[in-house]
Amino acid sequence: MANEKNVYGRPLQLCCGNSGFTREGFCYVPVSDIGNHSVCAVVDEPFLAYSVNQGNDLVTPRPELAFAGLKPGDKWCLCAARWLEAYHAGVAPRVNLEATHQKALDIISLESLEMYAIDAI
Numbered sequence: 001m002a003n004e005k006n007v008y009g010r011p012l013q014l015c016c017g018n019s020g021f022t023r024e025g026f027c028y029v030p031v032s033d034i035g036n037h038s039v040c041a042v043v044d045e046p047f048l049a050y051s052v053n054q055g056n057d058l059v060t061p062r063p064e065l066a067f068a069g070l071k072p073g074d075k076w077c078l079c080a081a082r083w084l085e086a087y088h089a090g091v092a093p094r095v096n097l098e099a100t101h102q103k104a105l106d107i108i109s110l111e112s113l114e115m116y117a118i119d120a121i
Helices: 045-053 080-088 102-106 110-115
Strands: 039-042 075-078
Touching: 039 080, 045 080, 075 080, 080 102
Parallel strands: none
Antiparallel strands: 039 075
């Protein structure tokens, strides 16, 4: 995780606890992460409902996976492609760009991400 960069080329900041592909709270993208879990999002009700409707239930607790389920206001490392889908559907959640990995830019334009940026969370 050392030396990982955000979308601005600065050191990647912590997004949240128990998130990201490695569950370390950083949205960095190791080689094994084919889903590109690089976007640090603050989820909201419209996004969570959309995600469930797309077959990715992020709301229901899964104790066997140590996953409590997400609720509006929670921070989570999203797959860049899922964020972009939600963006096109008009339900993209806000993002913390200081904690969003530069690999997000492989799929999403910086301009699109900046439209949903929040101050550091």
